[in-house]
Amino acid sequence: MTGSEAVLSRPVGFPVRSRQGRRILVATVLGASIAGIDASVVTVALPDIGRDLGASFASLQWTVTGYTLSLASLILLAGGLGDRYGRRRIFLAGVAVFTLASVLCAAVPDVRTLVGARILQGVGGALMAPASMAILQSTIAPGDRPVAIGTWSGFAGIAGVLAPFAGGWLLSLGSWRWIFLINVPVAVVVLVVSLRHLPETRDEGSSGMDWGGSALAFAALAAATYALTVLPAEPTRPWGWGSAVVAVGAGAGFAWYERRTPSPMLPAAALGSRPFVAINVITFVIYGAFAVFSLMFTIALETVAGYSPAEAGSTMVPVTVLSLALSRLSGRLAARIGPGPQLTIGPVLCGTAALLALRVGPETGFWSVAIPLECVFGLGTATMVAPLTSVALSSLPGGHVGVASAVNNTVARTAGLVWVAGLPPLVGLTGDSYTQAGEFLPGYRLVCVVCAAAMFVSGAIAAAVRSAP
Structure with missing residues (x-):
């Protein structure tokens, strides 16, 4: 059975030691690893990025927080998307978006474009993270799930250990841009294995999506991040105070909306x-x-x-x-x-x-x-x-x-x-x-x-x- 031949609404129960179980584990482990690799490598490369692009400390902060912003804002919504529209489909979309964003990060002409590409990476990461774990939960035999999840966590951690060495070696070659391309060959393997071997699963009882709550959460976090970055250095900057007001308003709106929507993300x-x-x-x-x-x-x-x-x-x-x-x-x-x-x-x-x-x-x-x-x-x-x-x-x-x-x-x-x-x-x-x-x-x-x-x-x-x- 290949991933494109069936849509399953209940756990199929593949043992981890079976051929199909190993394929599922490989795809999800590698998918989780590319995000971990990227996070470790970027931190090590920040001084080089700043010097090459002439970036301020605030801009370097945004290369980190831009990724986390979209990831934190969308991860709850992304979990619901997988349940409703298919975890394999959302996982593949996440890998594709993350890979495209990685290539863009390597090719950017300035730090503003890099921040935009990092935000796009966060979107891909948000789609991948809950979907990969949900795929394991819904396709691996119940008795093997602790082993599968432990393997998933362990290899993701190992990727985090290896990433600084790989990143440091690539930086020694003369350009920080190479660090964003580490993900590309791994992502290609993930896409090939997933397209051929991952079964589709979804939750047939999934309710509607909380688009409004997700939009308000993103607005609140983005505005708060901008205000926190700008105001301590430039306390009289109008855009900073405007962002603070937007953050408070969007946060209050999120709390109000979540208590009234029939399908709250919180x-x-x-x-x-x-x-x-x-x-x-x-x-x-x-x-x-x-x-x-x-x-x-x-x-x-x-x-x-x-x-x-x-x-x-x-x-x-x-x-x-x-x-x-x-x-x-x-x-x-x-x-x-x-x-x-x-x-x-x-x-x-x-x-x-x-x-x-x-x-x-x-x-x-x-x-x-x-x-x-x-x-x-x-x-x-x-x-x-x-x-x-x-x-x-x-x-x-x-x-x-x-x-x-x-x-x-x-x-x-x-x-x-x-x-x-x-x-x-x-x-x-x-x-x-x-x-x-x-x-x-x-x-x-x-x-x-x-x-x-x-x-x-x-x-x-x-x-x-x-x-x-």
């Missing part, structure tokens, strides 16, 4: 559950601090410590390796003793790593400073992420695990968007400060302190969180 049960709201507030703080700290630390290693892109990227390896190695053990431990201790210890470890990052300077040792603090950070994330996700999924009443997962995923991505857009300009990182160590270092150190404080506070709050029975 169900009332989510807003009415105090444990669910609480854990997502914690998620917002923790993942926001994660995102901005990781970005600033990588740039500091290149700008202040003089690391090459490959060296700076390789410091991320301990975080991914420890997360892969310990995440299953962390989940089992949380199930045995409850999530509270790990939700306290994990953020404290990450906050400690952020304080250790204050040591970054012109003579920062790779093995004596960078790698040890990333090991502490990786140990913190491995301790915390599994129980945090578990609490988020179990805290919404009524068995709405899919909705809980989608909302928590969106909150985590939105956190990265808002923190990366807002915190750097608030601490004075504007203009071309990322190119001069003396100008970058004071703002970078303040970012480290703010992130550490946020993680410590999150750990204290999370100590009181308990998973739903």
Whole structure:
């Protein structure tokens, strides 16, 4: 059976070890990996992109936040599109859009066009991410799904480990543009395998799409991102204040609309559950601090410590390796003793790593400073992420695990968007400060302190969180 020969509304139950099961796993794993590769590589390449295109720090922020903006705004809607119109179809559309956008990123003449191409990449990523997981859930035999999902997560993590090395090597060839073309050969394989072997599935009971809610969410996030990026550096700029007003209005409109539409992307049960709201507030703080700290630390290693892109990227390896190695053990431990201790210890470890990052300077040792603090950070994330996700999924009443997962995923991505857009300009990182160590270092150190404080506070709050029975 090939993907184009049948449309299935129920799980077909292919074993992972079957030929068809392996093909499904290959397509979905590679699809998830190309987005992970891109995210890791772009962070390492930011200083090179800025110097080549003459970009300000705000423009570099938008090369990161532009992707996250469309991803965070559309991922909930994209999940519904897959359920209604076919997960294979939406997955293929996402891969195609992501690949086209990657080629555009490699060919852009200026930073504004790069930001536009990155926003288009985010659209592709939003279409791919929920569809790939939904395909596994609906086509793999129930008993094999934990293995399939574990494989999916593991290989996506490995792709994140390999990406900085590949990106650093490509940057050494002389142009950052090559990093966006890493995805193209992988995407071609995904498209060929998917077209030939993925069965189509959909949810025949899927209700209407929440187009209005999605539009309001996008408007609110886009306006808020622009205001946060512009106002700290230029507080008298009218467009900045206008964007802030639009963000507040669109956010209020979104809340009003979601309570009245028959097919909300954010169900009332989510807003009415105090444990669910609480854990997502914690998620917002923790993942926001994660995102901005990781970005600033990588740039500091290149700008202040003089690391090459490959060296700076390789410091991320301990975080991914420890997360892969310990995440299953962390989940089992949380199930045995409850999530509270790990939700306290994990953020404290990450906050400690952020304080250790204050040591970054012109003579920062790779093995004596960078790698040890990333090991502490990786140990913190491995301790915390599994129980945090578990609490988020179990805290919404009524068995709405899919909705809980989608909302928590969106909150985590939105956190990265808002923190990366807002915190750097608030601490004075504007203009071309990322190119001069003396100008970058004071703002970078303040970012480290703010992130550490946020993680410590999150750990204290999370100590009181308990998973739903």
